[in-house]
Amino acid sequence: MDRKNTSFVRDYCQAQIARIKPVVADRLQRMRHPTLRGVALTLAAFPALMLLYVLVLIPFTPGIGDIRKAKVEQPARVFSADGKLLAEFKPSNREWVKLADISPHVVDALIATEDHRFYEHHGLDWRRTASAALHTFSGDRQGGSTITQQLARNLYPDEVGRAPTLTRKLKEAITAFKIEAVYTKPEILETYLNTVPFLYNAYGIEMAARTYFDKSADDLDVLQSATLAGMLKGNSYYNPVINPDRALQRRNIVLAQMVKYGRLSQASYASLIKRPLRVDFERQIEPPGPAPHFAQQLRKWLISWADRNDYNVYSDGLVVRTTIDSRLQTMATQAVMLQGNSLQGIANSAWGARAGCSNGHDLMQTFVRETPDYHAARDSGLSDEDALRRLASDRHFMQALCDSKTRVQADFLAIDPRNGQIRAWVGSRDFGQDPFDHVQQARRQPGSTFKPFVYGAAFENGATPDDTFIDQPVEIPLAGGEVWKPSDDEAPTGRPMTLRDALTYSRNRITAQLMQEVGPSKVARLARAMGVRDSRLDVVPSLGLGTSPVTLKEMVSAYATIANRGAYIEPVMVTRIEDRNGEVLADFAPVTGSQALSVDADQTLLDVMRDVVNRGTGSTIRSRFGIRGDVAGKTGTTQDNADGWFILMHPQLVAGAWVGFNDSRVTLRSDYWGQGAHSALPVVGDFYQRALRSRVIDPQARFPKEEPGTFSVWLAKAREWAGQLFATKPKPEVAAGTRHTPRPRPAVTTPLAASSAAAAASAPASSVASTPRALPPLLPPVVASAPQETGGFGAAEPASSPTPTPDAPSPDTGEP
Incomplete structure (x- = not known):
């Protein structure tokens, strides 16, 4: 800026200052010598500003409609599909009682201590407020809130606020005036006594009476009423359980206040203050209901739905119709408890639980x-x-x-495969002791229950149940120079085994070879498409033996896909939501499933899995539980018998169970009881036995049989013709007592020696899957002498070291 412009700005500023000086001087003179008019205007300005501020705050306080809604608050009620009440979603552990059902001693103690002019004011006690303000300004902070103001704070903590500010006190007072305009004095007392908190999740005088004195509110005597009224000054500070001396002193102060305001005689007071503080404490627990874990998950979903649709779960009286069948839920709960208690005895014996483990x-x-x-x-x-x-x-x-x-854990889930509706949900043996939900929250290794995804992918690729692999040692190179060696309980026989028998008897070596041919990527994609959608699946060779932790909900959902002709339907918890008058707010109609597995491949897989319960590792479903219906399933056991699984499919219901411990390092220490066929299968077997006998599900129901399409017929004939044309026909010796091959057929072998395995592992999945199949000699397939499932995944070892180390990652403990 040049010198000329600088001079102009300076001159302008000096001129403005010269104009302002006389005005400022005049104002200062008036302040030194104020007039009566000026003083009056100044004194009136503050109340006017306060009134203006109050008017501005009114729209930001709860409206009359909100207060009326609070007065008729109704929690959401949850019903089963057959009309049984499952749960009520209350905001707290509270039971509302009428004022007539509350001891009059409680009302006397409350009014004498908290608001002795309660029946005289209209929400704000001006004298008490002024007195509290004077004491606060002098350094002795006191509260001046009336019962109505406290009720406003209790009912609307978010709208009124919690900070000790002038704005909060003004909002509180405004809301109190509104409450007095809507409620009568008895209604205010009733609402206050039913909403005030008393620690230990006890809200309201009824729950407080039960918690601290093991009686109802109408049975409280003078001393007990004074004790509870005294807690209102500071619940924790005057807690009669942990601070009995303070609570006793506070009780006697309340009694003195009752004497002061004519609600207790002096003679009674002199006698009562000498009595000790007697508390009969017991925490009040909300009844869990018949399906507590299901209700726990449903509450989260419903709150989200209500927020999106502008409803209040705790006050709008919503009626939720769920998919749970109360009869099946009871059967599932009984089955889990029965088997859990039985296994607990085995665990106690194995661990020496009574002697400190x-x-x-x-x-x-x-x-x-x-x-x-x-x-x-x-x-x-x-x-x-x-x-x-x-x-x-x-x-x-x-x-x-x-x-x-060493507490045995178990969970159970049942889904209708036709529509995805969840029929029974048991998240643990006892919700009171184990509120953690193992169905949806715990991720554990599924073991052999994961194998159907491998076989489903193979059948999708064109394999048949009669294709064979050689039962031989398998070595699969892994990253880092390790070699994975999957094993079975029985030594390799060197003979071919059909895919049908391999899944029926849960053979790890055969499954590992098939996994190499199909490719881990395709198996993982199929598992996700069929229902394993929330858990991470490691795309490694051992995935086919169930090394990636998953939830029971995912696995049962995926098996429901198999039972639904390969079409996946997302699990459903709710069918309809209504308002308190029965008007439908939302209707959740069944959806059409997305095809995850072709119908032909799915029907083949389902048929093979029938053999698991007919003559394989799940055969006790027939022999022990007498289930004669059209069912199919799979057992599962993980490394060191840490997890036991069993899932069974029926045309109308698919159900599965997991059994184990929260910490996977703890096991039943038994090669017998640790097997899924002996730990988890009895839960499912007991459940189906009850359900079929009671006709809740139809014993005569059959899976629909799909006629193979033209292409499938042509492909099968082409494969048979090719096998007959190119197969050699040696004449092997047939061992006595073994099952003969009914007809010549193409067979697949994958002799995974170290060199060929390395080549297969390094090749892309697509190239592995498309490798031409070698044709083995037509030897009879091996049939296990006893249906026993191996619990191991095999071992991985460095190529240069003979010491095996576990390959499978440690399962997620699922510990809450």
Whole structure:
């Protein structure tokens, strides 16, 4: 800026200052010598501004309609498909009681202590408010809220606010005036006493009476009423359970207030204050209902739906019609409890649970080191040895740790494959002890229950149940120089085994060879398409033996796809939502499934899985439980018998169970009981036995039989013709007692020696899947002497080291 412009700006500013100076001087003179008019205007300005601020705040406080809604609050009610009440979604653990059903001593103690002019004011006690303000300004902070103001704060904490500010107090007062305009005094008292919190998830005077004195609100005497009224000044500070001395002093203050305001005689007071504080404490737990884990998951879904559609789950009286069948839910719960209790006895014996898990000393030391008590002991300066010794000497600590680690867990899920509707859901043995939902939240290795995805992918590629692989040692190179060697309980026979028998008897070596031919990527894609959509699947050779952790909900959903002719339908929990008057707000009609597996391949897979229960690892479904219907299924067992699985398919219902422990390092320590066929299968078998006998599902129902399409017929004939044209016909010796091959057919072998396996592993999945099949000698397939499933995934070892190490990743413990 040049010098001329600078001079102009300076001159302009000086001129403006010269104009302002006289005005400022005049105002200062008036302030030194104020007039009566000026003083009056100044004094009136503050109330006017406050009134204006109050008017501005009114739209930001709860409206009259909201207050009326709170007065008639109705929680959402959840019903089963057959009309049974499953749950009520209340915002808290509260039971509403009428004022006439509350002891009059409670009302006397409340009014004498909290608001002795309750019947005289209209929401705001001006004298008490002014007195509280004077004490607060002098440094002795006091509360001046009336019962109505406290009710406003309790009913609308978000709208009124929680911060100790002038704005919050003004909102509270405005809301109190509105409440007084809508409620009568008895209604205000009733609403207040039914909404005020008393710790331990007890809301309202009825739950407080049960929690602290084990009686109903109408049975409370003067001392008990004074104790509960005294807690309102500070629940935690005057908690009669953990601070009995403070609660006793506060109780006596309440009694003195009752004397002061004429609600208790002086003689009674002199006698009552000498009595001790007697508390009969017991936490009040909401009844879990017949399907608590299902209700727990449904609550999350319903809150999200209500938020999107502008409804309140806790006050709008929604009626939710679910897919649960109460009869099947009861049967499932009984089956889980029966088998869980039976296995718990085996676990207690195996672990020496009553003796502090002495049989698992090394592992128990590991468990001790993982506890907060151990870390606290180390932080206090103790060595590892001293910390372990101290905790080991604590009998109650060791017993509690042992019980928690060795408690058998089990879950169950049943889905109608025709429409995806969930019919029964049991997330644990006991919701009170185990609220963690193992159906949807726990991810565990599925073991051999994952194998149908491998065989389904193979049948989709054109394989048939009669194709064979040689039962021989298998070595598959892995990244990092390791070699995976899947194993079975029985030694390799060197003979061909059909795919049908391999799945029926759950042979790992055959499945591993088939997995190499199909390709892990295709198996993973098929599993996702069929229902395993939330868990991560590692695309590695061992995936086919179930090494990637999944949920029971995903697995049962995928098996429902098999039972639904290869069409996946997302599991459904709700069929309809209504308002309190029965008007339909939302109707969830059945959806058409998306085809995940071709009908022909699916029918082939289903037929092969019938043999699992007819003569394979799941045959006790027939022999022990007497189930004669058209069913198919698969057992599953993981490394070291950490997880037991069984899933059974019926045309109208698909159900599965998992059994294990929260910590996968804990097992039943039994090669027999650890098998899915002996741990999880009885849960499913018991359930189906009950359901079929009661005719809840039809014993005569059959899976629909699909006639093969023209292309499928042509392909089968072409394969047979090619096999007859090019197959050699040696004359092998047939072992006595073995099953003969009914006709010559093409067969597949994959002799995975180290060199050929390396080549297959390095080739793309598509090239592996399209490799021409070698034709083996026509030997009879091997049939297992007893249907026993192997629980191992095999081992992976470095090529240069003879020491095997586990290949399968550790399963997710599913621990809450």
